[in-house]
Amino acid sequence: xxxxxxxxxxxxxxxxxxxxxxxxxxxxxxxxxxxxxxxxxxxxxxxxxxxxxxxxxxxxxxxxxxxxxxxxxxxxxxxxxxxxxxxxxxxxxxxxxxxxxxxxxxxxxxxxxxxxxxxxxxxxxxxxxxxxxxxxxxxxxxxxxxxxxxxxxxxxxxxxxxxxxxxxxxxxxxxxxxxx
Numbered sequence: 001x002x003x004x005x006x007x008x009x010x011x012x013x014x015x016x017x018x019x020x021x022x023x024x025x026x027x028x029x030x031x032x033x034x035x036x037x038x039x040x041x042x043x044x045x046x047x048x049x050x051x052x053x054x055x056x057x058x059x060x061x062x063x064x065x066x067x068x069x070x071x072x073x074x075x076x077x078x079x080x081x082x083x084x085x086x087x088x089x090x091x092x093x094x095x096x097x098x099x100x101x102x103x104x105x106x107x108x109x110x111x112x113x114x115x116x117x118x119x120x121x122x123x124x125x126x127x128x129x130x131x132x133x134x135x136x137x138x139x140x141x142x143x144x145x146x147x148x149x150x151x152x153x154x155x156x157x158x159x160x161x162x163x164x165x166x167x168x169x170x171x172x173x174x175x176x177x178x179x180x
Contacts, residue, residue: 004088008100015104019152020111023120030122041128048149049118067113074110078103084164095167101160108153121149 030036030047037044051066081099088095112119127145134141 004085004092004096008085008096008103011097011100012104012107015101015152015156016108016111019105019108019156022122022152023108023112026120026122027116035124042126044124044126046122046124046149048121048124049116050121050149051118070113071110074106078106081106098160098163098167101156102164105153105156105160108151108156112153119151119153121151121154123151123155124149 026045026047030045032047032049035044035046052070081103085096085099088099109119125147130145132141132143132145
């Protein structure tokens with residue numbers, strides 16, 4: 001096994017273990033729907049379940065194909081990650097760190113779907129439980145200053161995607177060959 005793949009599996013395994021241990025703790029110690037305020041104006045531990053994607057995206061989609069859709073999407077994403085890994089030279093571990101984070105996070109959430117039927121979310125960030133309501137003529141905007149609950153896997157995926165995008169944007173472009 002190449003150093004690159006060994007590095008990916010080690011980082012992904014660390015993410016996976018941290019994700020599953022924290023979710024196990026939440027399920028074992030917090031009844032579903034519970035909220036424990038850690039910092040009343042900013043942060044709470046909760047026990048929510050998410051049948052959708054990261055941060056509750058598509059969680060309200062009630063279809064017999066929902067689970068199949070998310071499994072197929074996850075496995076396509078993992079396939080894309082492996083194709084990206086092939087393009088990175090073996091000596092460039094920093095280039096594959098985002099891929100390892102995404103891979104570990106995706107596996108954590110896939111395991112939840114398989115064994116729990118939904119993803120356990122437990123981190124809740126909010127701003128002093130405030131509600132914002134703005135009106136401009138007939139247009140109004142109402143929302144709570146709260147981020148959807150998430151977990152270690154979601155965090156790893158998000159950090160990995162952001163780092164991967166930064167790498168892609170800052171990587172020098174390959175110049176077209178001059179045919180003169």
